Structures are given as C-alpha cells and as structure tokens.
Amino acid sequence: MDSIDFDTIIRHPRTIIHVDxxxxxxxVEMLRHPELQDKPLGIQxxxxxxxxxxxxxxxxxxxxxxxxxxxxLCPGLALVNGEDLTNYRHFSAKIVEILHQFTPLVERLGFDxxxxxxxxxxxxxxxxxxxxxxxxxxxxxxxNPIGEVFGPSSEECPCGCHARLIIASKIAAEIRKRIxxxxxxxxxxxxxxxxxxxxxxxxxxxxxxxxxxxxxxxPILLSTIGSVSKIPGVGQKTTQLLISNNIKTVDxxxxxxLETLEMKMGMDLARKLxxxxxxxxxxxxxxxxxxxxxxxEDGFKSVSLVAEVESRLGALLRRLTELAMEDGRIPIAMRxxxxxxDFNKPASGKRETRQCALPKHLLPSTKSGVYDHAxxxxxxxxxxxxxxxxxxxxxxxxxxxxxxxxEERSSGRNSIASFLxxxxxxxxxxxxxxxxxxxxxxxxxxxxxxxxxxxxxxMSTTSSPISKSVSAANxxxxxxxxSEIEPLPKxxxxxxxxxxxxxxPSNEMADLRLSPSSPMQLSPKIDAAVLKSLPIDIQRxxxxxxxxxxxxxxxxxxxxxxxxx
Numbered sequence: 001m002d003s004i005d006f007d008t009i010i011r012h013p014r015t016i017i018h019v020d021x022x023x024x025x026x027x028v029e030m031l032r033h034p035e036l037q038d039k040p041l042g043i044q045x046x047x048x049x050x051x052x053x054x055x056x057x058x059x060x061x062x063x064x065x066x067x068x069x070x071x072x073l074c075p076g077l078a079l080v081n082g083e084d085l086t087n088y089r090h091f092s093a094k095i096v097e098i099l100h101q102f103t104p105l106v107e108r109l110g111f112d113x114x115x116x117x118x119x120x121x122x123x124x125x126x127x128x129x130x131x132x133x134x135x136x137x138x139x140x141x142x143x144n145p146i147g148e149v150f151g152p153s154s155e156e157c158p159c160g161c162h163a164r165l166i167i168a169s170k171i172a173a174e175i176r177k178r179i180x181x182x183x184x185x186x187x188x189x190x191x192x193x194x195x196x197x198x199x200x201x202x203x204x205x206x207x208x209x210x211x212x213x214x215x216x217x218x219p220i221l222l223s224t225i226g227s228v229s230k231i232p233g234v235g236q237k238t239t240q241l242l243i244s245n246n247i248k249t250v251d252x253x254x255x256x257x258l259e260t261l262e263m264k265m266g267m268d269l270a271r272k273l274x275x276x277x278x279x280x281x282x283x284x285x286x287x288x289x290x291x292x293x294x295x296x297e298d299g300f301k302s303v304s305l306v307a308e309v310e311s312r313l314g315a316l317l318r319r320l321t322e323l324a325m326e327d328g329r330i331p332i333a334m335r336x337x338x339x340x341x342d343f344n345k346p347a348s349g350k351r352e353t354r355q356c357a358l359p360k361h362l363l364p365s366t367k368s369g370v371y372d373h374a375x376x377x378x379x380x381x382x383x384x385x386x387x388x389x390x391x392x393x394x395x396x397x398x399x400x401x402x403x404x405x406x407e408e409r410s411s412g413r414n415s416i417a418s419f420l421x422x423x424x425x426x427x428x429x430x431x432x433x434x435x436x437x438x439x440x441x442x443x444x445x446x447x448x449x450x451x452x453x454x455x456x457x458x459m460s461t462t463s464s465p466i467s468k469s470v471s472a473a474n475x476x477x478x479x480x481x482x483s484e485i486e487p488l489p490k491x492x493x494x495x496x497x498x499x500x501x502x503x504x505p506s507n508e509m510a511d512l513r514l515s516p517s518s519p520m521q522l523s524p525k526i527d528a529a530v531l532k533s534l535p536i537d538i539q540r541x542x543x544x545x546x547x548x549x550x551x552x553x554x555x556x557x558x559x560x561x562x563x564x565x
Contacts, residue, residue: 012161012193012215015168016285017116019175020188021095022207024112026053027185028091029080040074042067043082046299050082054207084319085111091183098179102171108288115195117285118171122164125171145169147189147210150201151217161193162214169212176210196281197221199232218279222250231276241265242273253277294323295335295402302341303396313380314373316401321371324403325364331403333357334376336383339398354383355404 021027025043030036030053040056042049049070052061059074071077082088092111099106105117145166156162172189179187189210190202200221201213213221225231226249229239245264247253253261254277261270275281296316303309313336324331335355362379364370380401388394 011159012157013119013159014117014193014284015119015122015161015164016192016195016198017118017168017172017175018190018192018195018198018202019095019099019114019116019172019179020190020202020206021112021179022186022188023051023053024092024185025051025082025088026056028087029082031184032087033080036078036080039078040076041078041080042070044079045081045083049079052077091185094183095179095185098182099175101178102175105285105287107285115198115285116175118168119164121171122167125167126164145191145212146173147191147212148205150204150211150213151220153214155214155216157215165191165193165212165214169210172210176208192218194279194281195283195285196232196276197279200225215279219277222277222279225250228253228273231273233276234273238265238269238273250277290327290329290406292406293335293402293404294320294327294331294406295337295400296320296323297337297398297400299339299398301397303399304394306390309384309396309399310377310381312399313384313401314377316399317376317380318373320401320403321373321376324371327406329406329408330363331358332405332407333403334379334383335400335402335404336380336387337398337400337402338384338387338396340388341395341397351398352387354387356383358403 026041029041029043038055040053040059040061042052042056042061044050044067047067049061049063049065049067051063052070056070056074056077059077061070061073061077067079088111092108095112096106096108096114099114099116103116103118103121107115109115143166146169153162168191172191176187176189179185186208188202188206188208190198190200190204191210191212192198192201193215197213197215197218201211204211222231227239228234228242228247228250229236231250234242241264242248242253245256247256253273258270258274261274264270265273296319298312298316300312303312333355335353337351337353339351356379358379362372362375388396
C-alpha cells in the first residue's frame with residue numbers, strides 16, 4: 001500500500017483559541033472598588049463612556065457613547081475615570097503570563113484580546129491524554145465539546161479537525177478557569193481552526209462562555225454577521241470603498257466576481273476579502289514581543305494656545321517616562337503627534353507626526369534612573385513647533401508623544417541595538433532637507449550614538465568618514481538637539497554613498513594605468529596599436545592616472561555636504 005502524505009490530508013491543521021476578557025476595564029474597576037460590583041458601571045475617558053459592565057448595558061449603554069446620553073439612559077450609572085491605563089496594563093500582563101503557561105504562541109490584540117495557537121498542545125493530548133507539567137487532565141472518553149457549538153456538528157471533516165477542536169474546547173475551559181481562579185475575572189473564548197472564525201465565535205455567547213465552530217459552519221457564521229464592516233480586519237476605509245461599490249453585506253461580497261473586486265480594490269485585498277467571506281483565513285498567530293513604541297495621547301475639543309500645549313505635553317511626558325522605566329529599555333527616538341481641527345470635517349482631522357533622535361544625556365543613567373523632564377519637554381516643544389506654525393491661528397484636537405526604537409539597557413558594541421543607534425545617527429545627518437541649509441544641521445542625535453554604551457563597552461567610531469565627523473560634532477549645544485529621522489529605506493543613503501565610492505584598482509587594472517609622472521608611458525602589457533584603435537573616450541579612461549596612495553584624505557561633515565550638495 002502506498003504511503004499517505006499526512007500534510008495533504010490535514011486541510012485544517014491549526015487549532016486556535018481566542019480569549020476575550022469580559023468588559024475588561026469595568027471588571028478591573030469592580031475588583032478595585034468592590035462597592036461597585038452590583039451597580040451599573042461605566043468607564044469614562046473625557047466625555048465618552050468607553051465601556052461598561054453588563055448591568056449597565058441592560059439600560060442600552062453602548063461603547064463610546066457620550067456620557068450625557070448614557071446618564072439619561074441610566075440615571076444611577078456609576079462613572080469611574082479610566083484615562084490612566086496603568087492598572088489595566090498591569091492586569092493585562094498578568095493574563096498574558098497565564099496564557100503563556102499553556103503555549104508561547106500568544107498574539108496580543110489589546111489589553112483584553114488574545115489569540116492562542118494550541119495546535120501542538122492538542123497533539124500532545126491526543127498522543128498522551130494529559131500533560132502533567134501543566135497540571136491539566138482532559139478526559140479522552142467524553143467526545144463532547146465544552147461550551148456552545150455554532151452550526152451543525154454532525155458532518156465530520158475527513159482531516160480529523162473535529163477531534164482536535166473538541167480537545168481545544170476543553171483546553172479553553174481550563175484557561176478560563178485558571179484566569180478566574182487567579183485573577184477573579186471572567187473571559188469568553190472562541191475555538192476554531194483559524195483566527196477569523198475563533199474571534200467571531202467568541203463573541204456569540206457572552207459573558208463568561210465559550211463557543212466552538214467547526215470548519216463546515218464558517219460560511220454560515222459569516223452570513224449571519226451581515227455588514228462587511230463586522231469582518232475582523234475590515235476598517236473604515238475598506239468599508240467605505242466596498243459600500244461605494246454597492247457591496248454592503250457579506251452576501252454582497254460573495255456575489256461579486258473576484259475579477260470585479262480586483263479591479264476595484266487590488267488583487268491582494270480582493271482575494272483576502274473573498275476568502276474571509278467564506279470563513280477562510282490562513283494567517284498565523286504571531287507571538288507578540290515587546291512593543292516597538294510606547295506612547296500616550298490626549299484628546300480634547302480644542303487647544304489653541306502654546307502654553308496649554310506645553311502643559312499637556314509635559315503631563316504626557318511625565319507619565320511616558322514612568323512607562324519607559326517600567327519597560328526597562330532605553331528609547332532611541334521621540335515622536336510627537338498632533339491632530340489639527342478640520343473645519344470642513346469637524347468629526348475628524350488630519351494627524352501629523354514629527355520624530356527625532358534622543359540625545360543620550362537626556363536619558364536616565366544606570367545609577368539615577370531619572371529623566372531630565374525640563375530638557376525632554378524642550379525637545380518635545382521643538383518638535384511641536386516644526387509641526388505647527390504658531391505664528392498663525394491653530395486649533396488642535398489631539399496631542400500625543402511616544403518613545404520609539406528601543407534598545408536594551410545592556411548592549412555590546414556588536415549588538416543590534418548599537419547598529420540601530422548608528423543607523424539613527426546617520427539618518428539624522430543625511431535626511432536634512434536642502435532648504436534648511438548647513439547652518440540648521442542639528443547633531444543632537446549622534447551625541448547619543450557614539451558615546452559608550454551603558455555596559456561600558458565603547459562603540460567603534462572609525463567605520464566611516466561620516467561616523468568620524470558625527471563624533472567630532474558631539475559637543476553641540478542644547479539648541480542643536482533636534483534632528484529629523486525619516487523611515488529607513490531598503491538601502492540606506494550611507495550604504496549607497498559607500499558603494500558608490502571608487503575602490504582601489506585591481507592588479508589587472510593597475511597594468512593598464514599610466515604612471516602619474518609619465519602620463520603617456522604605457523604599461524608593457526598594453527599594445528599601443530590596440531589602444532589607438534579604441535574610441536577616444538575609452539583611450540582617455542584607460543590612460544587616466546590613478547591615485548598612488550591608499551591613505552584616506554582628511555574628511556569632515558562640511559566637506560561631505562559640499563561634495564554631495
């Protein structure tokens with residue numbers, strides 16, 4: 001009998017669990033304030049109720065409802081200010097710690113929203129029946145899943161995914177049980193063979209329940225959600241584009257030919273949408289590492305005074321530095337975000353950002369661990385002035401500040417962190433716009449690149465003329481802190497510049513060149529008759545003298561900019 005290719009049989013190889021904490025912010029606040037347990041509760045940010053407990057939802061209170069409207073619906077509504085996310089962040093980290101006890105394949109979507117790929121864990125149970133390391137025991141004798149099941153379950157899939165998903169439902173129940181036991185919060189869960197269906201299934205029976213969906217029921221579930229906007233991952237712009245083409249529901253999307261959709265939306269997006277409409281999703285669970293940026297934003301009706309901008313940025317920076325110290329890494333750059341009021345579209349506005357490298361003397365030392373807030377705020381305000389022309393009336397509805405491009409506190413000279421800092425330094429120098437002129441060149445960011453790293457190991461400053469000139473400019477005054485960073489291209493300008501430099505000629509080429517002292521004296525290996533038969537421009541190229549010394553010429557940043565003007 002021929003051997004069977006197992007990979008060709010398994011059409012639904014993955015087993016995914018989506019874990020969603022019920023009304024997360026509200027549960028955290030009810031744990032912090034037990035007197036709110038039996039009261040309708042709303043979490044307020046500015047003048048919006050961002051979420052509420054289920055008792056409040058019975059009054060018709062919904063997410064992102066104005067506070068005034070929510071109070072009218074529920075006069076006894078208790079409101080808690082949820083603008084400080086510290087407690088939610090810490091609680092979320094504890095939940096993720098529990099999830100990692102089951103599998104390292106955990107993808108965070110938010111504080112309360114996580115995907116888990118438990119494929120290997122399920123296979124382990126199928127092989128052994130238990131896992132003593134996790135102290136979990138699943139009965140293999142009971143063939144029924146735990147929790148709700150969406151759609152028909154009688155049609156068995158030939159790939160055997162039904163058995164795997166049933167085991168996953170028992171793992172999901174154990175996960176929810178452990179979270180409730182250790183943290184006293186309830187979760188809902190969805191179990192499916194892909195992320196799309198797991199997320200949709202988990203929202204069907206809430207709170208504190210779980211739902212399993214088999215692959216054959218995927219298209220049925222997608223039909224029930226109605227609007228295309230409810231497909232996970234379909235944002236506002238995609239929804240508007242679909243509606244403008246008279247595609248409003250999932251069924252409309254199914255009826256639209258792929259070729260038509262590709263013409264309207266491009267090949268990749270069209271095919272993804274068509275797959276999603278049938279419950280097909282091949283994306284994998286990507287384990288979430290540390291964030292590449294940590295930021296805070298403050299929204300408001302309108303700010304038109306520089307003094308108020310400075311006050312709000314100062315408050316954001318103080319909280320941001322606290323978060324950075326909790327994170328433990330060192331930020332390399334700072335980004336400022338503003339949203340300007342659009343009088344034509346009052347409900348929205350255009351976001352603009354500016355970013356700069358952080359000079360090392362503004363960062364906390366290993367001993368003190370304290371940021372220089374005054375200088376940090378001065379740097380933030382310089383970025384703000386580059387974003388907003390304060391000589392004209394301005395109206396802002398949002399301010400944000402973030403730290404980006406982190407490095408670990410201990411990094412050697414050959415570490416990736418050292419490389420990132422050098423790249424940031426070079427980009428800060430090379431990306432200065434021509435209209436600003438050399439006098440406006442700011443070398444603040446290189447100050448934080450060519451100094452010694454925190455573990456005391458010195459970085460090399462002789463790798464290129466650029467690094468030499470940057471190092472020589474490290475004594476710039478505080479007024480020269482600002483240096484723009486643009487996103488790195490696939491190949492940096494420094495690499496292009498270096499690759500374009502003329503290298504020393506090979507021995508073979510050296511035989512062709514003329515002696516500098518005797519320009520018309522040919523090498524013995526060159527036939528004069530052959531040379532004379534060549535075009536005149538090639539003769540000139542061959543007979544052009546080469547530099548006789550390999551010693552690099554003195555260089556500085558001024559000469560570099562003049563040469564590349």
